[in-house]
Amino acid sequence: EAQVTQNPRYLITVTGKKLTVTCSQNMNHEYMSWYRQDPGLGLRQIYYSMNVEVTDKGDVPEGYKVSRKEKRNFPLILESPSPNQTSLYFCASSLKGDNQPQHFGDGTRLSIL
Amino acid sequence: AQSVAQPEDQVNVAEGNPLTVKCTYSVSGNPYLFWYVQYPNRGLQFLLKYITGDNLVKGSYGFEAEFNKSQTSFHLKKPSALVSDSALYFCAVRDSGNTPLVFGKGTRLSVIA
Numbered sequence: 663e664a665q666v667t668q669n670p671r672y673l674i675t676v677t678g679k680k681l682t683v684t685c686s687q688n689m690n691h692e693y694m695s696w697y698r699q700d701p702g703l704g705l706r707q708i709y710y711s712m713n714v715e716v717t718d719k720g721d722v723p724e725g726y727k728v729s730r731k732e733k734r735n736f737p738l739i740l741e742s743p744s745p746n747q748t749s750l751y752f753c754a755s756s757l758k759g760d761n762q763p764q765h766f767g768d769g770t771r772l773s774i775l
Numbered sequence: 776a777q778s779v780a781q782p783e784d785q786v787n788v789a790e791g792n793p794l795t796v797k798c799t800y801s802v803s804g805n806p807y808l809f810w811y812v813q814y815p816n817r818g819l820q821f822l823l824k825y826i827t828g829d830n831l832v833k834g835s836y837g838f839e840a841e842f843n844k845s846q847t848s849f850h851l852k853k854p855s856a857l858v859s860d861s862a863l864y865f866c867a868v869r870d871s872g873n874t875p876l877v878f879g880k881g882t883r884l885s886v887i888a
Contacts, residue, residue, distance in 0.1 A: 706878075707875050760872070766819045
């Protein structure tokens with residue numbers, strides 16, 4: 663089954679404790695992206711990657727890191743999480759091209775205390 | 776830079792009645808327009824897209840959308856709403872040339888039996 667898989671689905675942690683949210687897709691997609699969803703703000707892009715070893719900042723990259731060492735994986739790293747990073751996070755992937763729809767994972771709800 | 780607006784936070788409609796969820800956009804070039812739906816505790820699911828060609832686009836679950844270039848709108852429609860259509864709907868736009876996909880803030884649709 664074609665899918666984007668995020669782990670964990672839920673995480674409660676404390677300020678300053680490094681965490682990684684994994685994202686994996688099995689569709690051989692070139693493009694991958696991370697978004698955060700906050701009430702009243704919709705989805706905002708954090709980082710995206712056009713292909714292996716190519717990553718770029720989105721609208722809200724501060725406090726986040728990403729890497730794209732393999733085509734299928736695109737982990738999101740919070741080196742020193744803070745409470746304002748409490749949010750619902752989505753990973754998405756698509757084929758290359760402006761007209762390609764994105765496929766989304768089921769989300770990761772992070773709470774930073 | 777591209778932008779998208781969904782002017783209604785909430786739309787309520789009776790089951791069996793037609794529904795419309797509004798979206799307007801702004802791009803500098805030719806727009807690529809998308810509608811996604813989000814059910815509780817799930818990621819976004821692709822409904823339909825406009826690239827070029829016919830102004831009326833048909834998508835999944837009986838939804839369609841009308842592209843209007845002069846009004847820069849891309850409203851989502853369905854002739855007869857179902858209770859199961861109740862969800863959060865997002866409009867998204869991408870300008871040509873590998874630009875990021877920008878999402879609206881979402882419109883919550885409630886279909887009442």
